[in-house]
Amino acid sequence: MGVFMEKVSVNASKQYDVIIGYDTIALLGSKIKSMFPSSNVCIVSDDRVASFHIDKVKAILDDNGIANEAFVFPNGEKSKCPQVLFELLEFLAEKHFSRRDVLVALGGGVTGDLTGLAAAMFMRGMHLIQIPTTLLAMVDSSVGGKTAVNLEAGKNLAGVFNQPELVLCDTQMLLTLPKEIFADGMAEVIKYGVIADKELFEIVKDGEIQNNLEKIIARCVSIKRDIVNEDEFDTGRRQLLNFGHTIAHAIEKNSNFEISHGSAVAVGMVIMSEVAYKNGLTQVDCSGEIIDALLENHLPISCPYKNSELYEATISDKKCAGGRISIIIPDAIGKCSAKNISIEELKGLLA
Ligand code: MG
Numbered sequence: 123m124g125v126f127m128e129k130v131s132v133n134a135s136k137q138y139d140v141i142i143g144y145d146t147i148a149l150l151g152s153k154i155k156s157m158f159p160s161s162n163v164c165i166v167s168d169d170r171v172a173s174f175h176i177d178k179v180k181a182i183l184d185d186n187g188i189a190n191e192a193f194v195f196p197n198g199e200k201s202k203c204p205q206v207l208f209e210l211l212e213f214l215a216e217k218h219f220s221r222r223d224v225l226v227a228l229g230g231g232v233t234g235d236l237t238g239l240a241a242a243m244f245m246r247g248m249h250l251i252q253i254p255t256t257l258l259a260m261v262d263s264s265v266g267g268k269t270a271v272n273l274e275a276g277k278n279l280a281g282v283f284n285q286p287e288l289v290l291c292d293t294q295m296l297l298t299l300p301k302e303i304f305a306d307g308m309a310e311v312i313k314y315g316v317i318a319d320k321e322l323f324e325i326v327k328d329g330e331i332q333n334n335l336e337k338i339i340a341r342c343v344s345i346k347r348d349i350v351n352e353d354e355f356d357t358g359r360r361q362l363l364n365f366g367h368t369i370a371h372a373i374e375k376n377s378n379f380e381i382s383h384g385s386a387v388a389v390g391m392v393i394m395s396e397v398a399y400k401n402g403l404t405q406v407d408c409s410g411e412i413i414d415a416l417l418e419n420h421l422p423i424s425c426p427y428k429n430s431e432l433y434e435a436t437i438s439d440k441k442c443a444g445g446r447i448s449i450i451i452p453d454a455i456g457k458c459s460a461k462n463i464s465i466e467e468l469k470g471l472l473a
Contacts, residue, residue, distance in 0.1 A: 128340035132265065132347045134354045136285040140265055140347075142339045147179065147253060147292040150226070151186030157287065158224055158249050163190040164214060166237040167228040170197035171255050174298050179228055179253070191217050195236075199272070199379060202232045204280065207271050210240045214248075221245040227286075230256040230303075231263040231383075235281070238269030242284040252286045256299060257307025258384060260291040261314070261342035266350045277371075283355060291343075293335050301420065306384025308419040309366075313387060314342045316395075316412060317365050320456030327415040361460050365450035366391035369425075372435035376427050388421040393432075397471050398451040403461065408452040429472040437465050 127143035141149065154163065163183055167176055172194045183190040193213050195201045214225075225248055227237035234252055241250035254264035270281025296304065308326065315323025322341050325334055346363065353360040369390035373381055395409040413423050425432070436447065445465050452458045463471075 126336040128336050130340055130343045130347055132285070133351050134267060134285050135283075136267075136287060138285060138287050138289065140289040140291065140343050142260070142291040142293070142336050142343065144293050144336075146290045147175075147294075148182065149290060150179065150251070150253070151182045151188060153288055153290075154183075154188055154224060154251070155186055158222070161188075161249065162219060162223045163188055163226055164217070164219055164223065165190060165192045165226045165228055166210065166233060166240070167192065167194055168197040168201065168230075168233055169194055171229040171233065175228060175255060175295060179226070191219075199232055202236055202270075202272050204271055204273070207236055207240060207243075210236070211244055214240070214244050219244065219248065221248045224249040224251060226251045226253060227264075228253045228255065230254065230259045234259055234263050235269050235278075236271060238267070238284050238286065239271060239281055242269065242282045247284075250284065250286045252289045254289070254291060255295045257296055257304055257339075258310055259307075260296075260339050261307060262310045262346070264289050264291070265343055265346050267354065268356075291339055293339070296335065302382070305420045306382050309384035309387040309391075309416070309421055311338060311342055312412070312415050312419065312421075313363075313365050313391060314345045315415070316391065316408065316452050316455055317362050317450070317458045318345045318348075318456060320454075323411075323415065323455050327411065327418055329418045331419075359460075361448050362450055362458060364448070365452070365458055366394055368436060368447065368449055369393045369432055372432040373425060373427060375435045376431055381426075385422050388416045389423065389425045392416070392423050393425060393429075394449065395452050398449075401471055403451050404453055406452070406454045408455055411455055412452075433469055433472050436468065 130140040132138050193210050195206050225237050225241045227234045241248050252264040254260045267283045267285035269284050270278035273279040366387045370386035373386040391412050398404045399407040416423050448460050448462050450458050
């Protein structure tokens with residue numbers, strides 16, 4: 123236990139460490155004491171995650187003499203909204219928190235996005251620590267500083283870039299994760315393999331995950347770190363992280379968000395690699411290998427919607443600025459490139 127600890131340092135507008143390993147949460151007290159002496163902590167979590175983990179987190183803070191409160195909200199994407207955000211801000215004010223204090227986001231992507239935004243807003247900025255509890259949040263949303271809530275008009279429409287000051291990925295927490303939620307994260311892991319790391323892809327395709335969890339998460343975080351370091355504010359290279367995501371967003375939207383993000387990304391990667399090869403945008407057909415990797419990791423490979431339905435959903439997406447859209451094409455497993463195309467070209471590709 124605790125033997126395989128990995129550390130990835132991110133150098134964005136803030137410098138911070140992502141620490142990955144079994145029971146890394148035990149480090150929380152000593153880290154807060156050294157990084158933010160005599161600060162108080164508000165833990166933010168949803169009711170589902172709280173039932174598994176909040177007692178342990180509170181006990182660690184109590185044992186270290188760190189005063190703490192907890193704000194717990196209902197589990198689910200519906201909570202990623204302005205109303206819950208402002209309830210959290212009012213709670214912080216009521217409990218007399220200040221900008222010297224620390225918000226700890228304990229949960230998946232919803233919790234991380236909501237808490238990250240609150241940390242940027244409350245008194246114009248307080249400290250932020252991310253403790254992602256899902257594989258998806260560990261490899262993706264807890265690193266890179268994107269925060270947001272959803273508006274009536276669409277997902278992630280109100281947010282800011284706000285990097286955390288520490289990320290603790292505790293692989294012990296993955297043990298209590300439902301199978302389908304773990305699989306969801308594997309879709310993003312496979313994505314990292316396709317866009318940047320053939321060796322990672324092979325490990326995952328062969329299903330050798332459980333014994334390599336720390337290493338796999340560290341590699342995903344490193345890939346994201348390298349891309350974010352180059353393009354923190356998402357004006358260029360960061361788009362590579364969106365492989366499979368254009369189609370995925372359309373699938374999620376068509377399903378009224380019943381289909382999970384990971385499942386949608388899985389199918390999006392299959393469709394995009396097939397379409398890119400058929401239309402001569404890439405010389406290599408990666409779809410077969412991607413399908414093998416997805417099936418090995420209990421992810422779907424086929425789409426319940428017609429391509430025309432996906433196209434309609436895509437052109438109403440916020441990422442479709444000025445009638446053009448960036449698509450990410452696998453040149454080979456481990457290497458990909460972005461191509462900016464018009465919506466007419468997209469329509470042709472999906473025909
Ligand atoms: Mg994603």
